[in-house]
Amino acid sequence: MNYSIVAENLTKKFGDFTAVDSVSFKVEKGEIFGFLGANGAGKSTTIRMLCGLLEPTSGDAVVGGFSIMNEPDKVKQSIGYMSQRFSLYNDLTIEENIEFFGAVYGLKGKLLEKRKKWVLEISNLIGKERTLTGDLPGGIKQRLALGVAVIHKPKILFLDEPTSGVDPISRRNFWDLINRFSDEGTTVLVTTHYLEEAEYCNDIILINAGRLIAEGNPQRLKTEYIDGNAFEIETENPVELMDILKKAKFIIDVSIFGKKIHVITKKQFEKPDELENYCTQNEFKIDRITRIVPTLEDVFIHLLEHGSKNAQQN
Amino acid sequence: MLNRIKAIAVKETRQLLRDVRMMGVIFLFPVFLLVVFGYAINFDVQHIQLSVLDRDNSPESREFINSLLSTDYFDLVTYLKSDREIREFLDRKKAQCIAVIPSNFSNEIYRNEVAKIQFLIDGVDGNTATIIMNYVNAAVASYSNNLNYEFLSSRGIKLSSSVSLEPRFWFNPDLNSTRFLIPGLIGMILIIIAVVTISLSIVREKERGTIEQLNVSSIKIPELLTGKAIPYIVIAFINAGIILAAGYLFFGIEVKGSYLWLLISTLFFLAASIGIGILVSVIADSLQVAFLAGTLISLLPSMLLSGFVFPIESMPYVIRIFSNVTPTKFYIVCLRSILLKGAGIEVFWEQLLYMVIFTVIVVVAASKIYNKKQLKELSS
Numbered sequence: 001m002n003y004s005i006v007a008e009n010l011t012k013k014f015g016d017f018t019a020v021d022s023v024s025f026k027v028e029k030g031e032i033f034g035f036l037g038a039n040g041a042g043k044s045t046t047i048r049m050l051c052g053l054l055e056p057t058s059g060d061a062v063v064g065g066f067s068i069m070n071e072p073d074k075v076k077q078s079i080g081y082m083s084q085r086f087s088l089y090n091d092l093t094i095e096e097n098i099e100f101f102g103a104v105y106g107l108k109g110k111l112l113e114k115r116k117k118w119v120l121e122i123s124n125l126i127g128k129e130r131t132l133t134g135d136l137p138g139g140i141k142q143r144l145a146l147g148v149a150v151i152h153k154p155k156i157l158f159l160d161e162p163t164s165g166v167d168p169i170s171r172r173n174f175w176d177l178i179n180r181f182s183d184e185g186t187t188v189l190v191t192t193h194y195l196e197e198a199e200y201c202n203d204i205i206l207i208n209a210g211r212l213i214a215e216g217n218p219q220r221l222k223t224e225y226i227d228g229n230a231f232e233i234e235t236e237n238p239v240e241l242m243d244i245l246k247k248a249k250f251i252i253d254v255s256i257f258g259k260k261i262h263v264i265t266k267k268q269f270e271k272p273d274e275l276e277n278y279c280t281q282n283e284f285k286i287d288r289i290t291r292i293v294p295t296l297e298d299v300f301i302h303l304l305e306h307g308s309k310n311a312q313q314n
Numbered sequence: 315m316l317n318r319i320k321a322i323a324v325k326e327t328r329q330l331l332r333d334v335r336m337m338g339v340i341f342l343f344p345v346f347l348l349v350v351f352g353y354a355i356n357f358d359v360q361h362i363q364l365s366v367l368d369r370d371n372s373p374e375s376r377e378f379i380n381s382l383l384s385t386d387y388f389d390l391v392t393y394l395k396s397d398r399e400i401r402e403f404l405d406r407k408k409a410q411c412i413a414v415i416p417s418n419f420s421n422e423i424y425r426n427e428v429a430k431i432q433f434l435i436d437g438v439d440g441n442t443a444t445i446i447m448n449y450v451n452a453a454v455a456s457y458s459n460n461l462n463y464e465f466l467s468s469r470g471i472k473l474s475s476s477v478s479l480e481p482r483f484w485f486n487p488d489l490n491s492t493r494f495l496i497p498g499l500i501g502m503i504l505i506i507i508a509v510v511t512i513s514l515s516i517v518r519e520k521e522r523g524t525i526e527q528l529n530v531s532s533i534k535i536p537e538l539l540t541g542k543a544i545p546y547i548v549i550a551f552i553n554a555g556i557i558l559a560a561g562y563l564f565f566g567i568e569v570k571g572s573y574l575w576l577l578i579s580t581l582f583f584l585a586a587s588i589g590i591g592i593l594v595s596v597i598a599d600s601l602q603v604a605f606l607a608g609t610l611i612s613l614l615p616s617m618l619l620s621g622f623v624f625p626i627e628s629m630p631y632v633i634r635i636f637s638n639v640t641p642t643k644f645y646i647v648c649l650r651s652i653l654l655k656g657a658g659i660e661v662f663w664e665q666l667l668y669m670v671i672f673t674v675i676v677v678v679a680a681s682k683i684y685n686k687k688q689l690k691e692l693s694s
Contacts, residue, residue, distance in 0.1 A: 051530050073532055081530040087522055091332050092325065103321030104531045149527075 002029045004156050004187035005050065009059035012045050019045045021210040022059065027189060027203070032182050034201030035191040036300065042210040043191045044083075047160050050189070052076045064155050077106075080154035084161040088145055090134030094125055097133050098148055105152035119147035122177060139170025146177060150186070157181060159190040163197065175200055195296045206303060214303050221299050228252050229270055230294040233261045233279075234287040244282050250274075253302045262298050318533050322541025326515060330545060340511065344503045344553050348560050351492075351499050358491050359445040360386050365409035367394040372420035378431070379413065381457050387449050404436055411435045411446055423461065485654045492565045497649035498622030500557050501642040502613065504550050504580070505587045509612040510605060511546045512591030517604040520595070543588050550584050570656030579648040579662070582669040586641035587612070589676035596684045615640035622646060644668045 005027035012020040020042040027033045037043045048054040050063055052072030060069045064078035088097045098119050102112045120126045123144040133141065142162065150157055159178070163171045175197065182188055190201070198204055199218050206214040206221075214225055235241050238261050245254045245263060253264040263275065272289040279286050294302075330336060364382065368375050382388045391409045394400060403409045414432035422429040433450055437443040466472075486493045519525040528538060561567040569576060590611060598604035616622060619633070620642035626634055637643050644665040651657040 053529055076530060076532045079530070081527070083523070083526060087524065089325070089329065089524060090522075091329050096325070096328055100321055100325045101527070101531075104318055104528065104533050106317070106532070108317055 003027060003062075004029045005033075005061060005063050005189065007046075007050070007059070007061035010046065010049060010056050010061055011058045012042075012049060012054065013057045018210050020049070020056075023207065023210075023212045024059075025205050025212065025215060027187055029187055030182060030185045031202040032178060032188045032190065032200060034198045034204040035189060035207070036195075036198055036204060037191075037207035038304070041207045043207055044160055046207070047158055047189070047191060050075075051079060051081050051158055078155050080149040080152070080157040082145055082149035082157075082159050082162055084164045088133045088141065088148060090132065092133055093130050094120070094133055094136075094144060095129035097144070098151065101148045102151050107152060115151050115153075119144070119151055122180075123147040139166050139173070142166050142170065143174060143177065146174065150181065154186070156187045156189070159188065161191050161193065164193065171197075195300065198296055206300060208304055214299075218296055222294050222296065225299050226264060226294050226302055228264045228266050230292050230298055231263045231265065231272055231275055231289060232257075232292045233263060233275070233289045234259060235261065235285070236287070237284075241279070241284055241286070244279070244284055248278055253298070253305065255298065255301045257297075262292075262295075264294065264298060264302060315537060318537050319541040319544070322533075322538060323544040326542050327545045329515075330511075330549075336511070336514075340507055340549055340553070341556075343507070344557055345560070347499060347503055348557060348564075351495050352560075352565055359442050359449075361389045362387055362446055362449070363391050363408070363410045364388045365391045365394050365403050365412045367397070367400060367412060367414045369417040370415050370419040374420040374423055375415045378415070378419075378457055382413070382450075382453050385449075385453075400434065404434065407436070409436075410442070411450075426465075490565075493567055493654065495623070496557070496561045496565065496567050497653055498616070498620060498642070498646050500554055500649060501583065501620065501645045502616045502622060503557060504554060504583065504645075505590070505612045505616050505640070505642055506609065507553055508546060508550050508584055508587035509591040509594060510608040511549070512542060512588050513594035513598065513604045513608045514601060515542055515546075516592065516595035517598050517601055520599060521601060539588075539592060546588070547581075547584050550587075551580070554580055567653065569653055571652035571658065575648075575659055576652050579645065579652070579666060579669075582666050582673075583641055583645040583648075586669045586673045586676070589673045589680070590641075593676050593680040593683070596680045596687065612640075616642035619643065620646055638668075638672075641669050641672045644672070 003026045005025075007026075008024050009022045010020055010024070011018070011022050023042075023046060035043050035047070045054065049056050049068060050061055052063075052068050052075040055072070056069065060067055062068075063075045066074040066078065068075050089100070092100065095116070098116045099112065102108075102115055107115055117126075120129065123140065123146075125131075125140070125144060133144070136144065146159075146162065163174055166174065171194075178188055178190070179200070190197075192198060201218065203217050204215065204221060205212055214221060216224065233241065236259075238256050238259055241261055242254050242256055245251055245261070250266050250269050251263055252266060253262075255262050265275065269275070270291075272291055276286065276289055366379055368379065379390075383390055391403070394403065394412065400412055400414070403412060412434040414434065416430060416432070419429050419431070431454070433447075435443045435446050516525075519528070558567075558569065591608065594604055594608045594611060598607050615637075618624065619626075619629075619637040620640050621637070622642065626637050626643065629637065647665045648662040651661045655661070
């Protein structure tokens with residue numbers, strides 16, 4: 001198998017604090033690889049190490065064929081990077097921004113012209129070259145930023161929460177672009193908060209407190225990491241119901257989704273009747289109960305709660 | 315590498331040209347300082363407000379007063395009528411000094427006795443008071459010389475030539491304080507412009523997050539800084555040109571020495587100033603902090619410790635050591651040598667060396683702090 005990124009026991013310590021703890025994973029060429037985890041879980045630190053911005057305390061990773069420990073400059077030349085914080089220069093025009101970053105990435109002359117046209121085309125901004133970037137709406141700016149980040153045709157693209165703060169339609173368009181790059185053979189590593197975005201990924205890893213706690217494609221995560229059955233309960237008073245259900249011995253996880261409650265029961269409890277009985281015993285009225293396929297969110301809540309329990313035990 | 319430096323420089327220039335406020339600051343600020351220092355702050359004592367209480371009211375007393383007023387140094391406010399007015403005029407600053415001529419002034423001259431004049435000077439500003447006293451002393455000496463001369467020649471005695479002092483002031487013949495101030499002014503303006511512009515331009519990238527995009531590209535920090543420095547160095551040179559032109563037009567100051575050395579020492583000075591700007595940009599995380607810190611760090615030491623206004627030689631030892639915190643100190647020596655004395659490199663080569671040392675120290679300090687801060691930021 002051909003891998004774009006191979007991370008081995010990647011570790012970063014800041015003083016006594018271990019931000020990333022011996023994380024290993026492999027990313028195949030051309031796939032979209034999702035990086036999930038809560039804020040402060042170590043996602044950004046890992047990405048920064050992979051981009052050659054930060055030297056690992058121990059472990060190593062090979063990115064695009066180069067070791068981040070020994071050849072961070074070569075790594076930088078073969079990747080593209082865009083973060084949620086990254087905004088283009090608002091006081092430059094669209095054209096000036098593209099030209100500037102193109103030159104920074106070492107493009108010049110006819111090649112730069114060609115790539116400029118390409119960026120304008122994929123961000124739908126042909127004819128607006130002289131507009132000040134600061135005057136563009138957020139979603140379009142984000143797309144332009146993505147175009148600029150790949151102006152040098154990197155083999156690997158890192159996106160650090162690229163869609164935070166962008167409206168759903170722009171987000172959809174943004175993902176169309178990411179898919180397009182992936183089809184063209186670019187490996188994309190993306191961190192995100194949005195679980196529906198994680199569904200677009202070929203593979204996902206989940207990081208918590210600096211440790212890798214799950215990996216696999218979304219389908220596999222849903223079936224393999226939950227050792228039980230998922231149910232959805234509709235009720236008038238979900239908070240109260242959650243407290244009641246938490247006490248039940250046959251229940252692994254309970255979580256609230258608006259007026260609905262998702263429950264993960266132990267494997268032997270396969271039928272909704274048993275749950276319903278439990279609720280009536282506790283004199284609680286429920287509207288409806290259905291068995292469901294667990295969502296990624298169920299999986300993550302389950303993994304995060306149990307993962308953190310494990311972490312405490314260690 | 316050159317391609318990337320050029321890209322940064324072009325980008326920086328474009329941003330600067332769109333920033334009307336910044337352009338205003340860069341080009342109006344030097345003019346403002348020049349006017350303030352050139353015209354308003356003037357240590358030359360002229361047109362001293364003089365009042366006279368003439369109790370004698372004789373041709374001799376009037377002649378003495380006229381001898382004072384015939385120069386540019388004294389302007390007559392009014393003749394006082396009584397003792398009581400003396401206090402009022404000095405208290406209310408209606409006059410800086412008052413000459414009191416006693417009623418027996420002319421009589422004593424005729425009797426060849428020592429004629430006395432009382433001279434009251436407002437001593438609040440000690441410096442000015444001393445200068446007034448010197449003027450009056452000189453005026454009185456010349457007046458009594460004349461008296462002696464007339465007295466002796468009326469008796470047919472020819473005065474043998476006495477010793478006469480003929481002082482000449484080099485480099486600044488009319489002891490014009492503006493001429494003394496202009497070099498320091500150039501230094502001060504250049505350092506403020508350089509420090510503030512470069513630190514704001516770097517901190518703006520930090521604040522907006524664009525610096526991260528540059529970090530992840532293969533651009534090197536020295537390339538980035540060089541590219542950023544180029545437009546501001548050009549601007550600083552334009553500024554220096556404006557000040558020199560204005561100094562020539564308004565205050566008649568010419569460049570006596572070599573333009574080449576002027577250019578070279580200015581380049582050294584700008585390198586040191588940009589070093590300070592980089593240091594500020596490493597410490598400051600917001601534009602406000604950068605602007606404030608940049609202005610303070612560049613303005614205050616170059617004003618107080620550089621020898622711009624106050625001579626370093628007369629400072630206490632500790633302060634003299636402390637005066638090395640600003641490269642303006644070294645640059646002023648170069649400028650005074652080149653502009654006023656027309657001297658060559660043999661006079662100020664050490665200053666160039668000091669500026670190089672200064673630049674190295676600030677840049678090393680900046681990179682140390684930068685590394686430390688990065689670790690801290692990431693671990694929090």
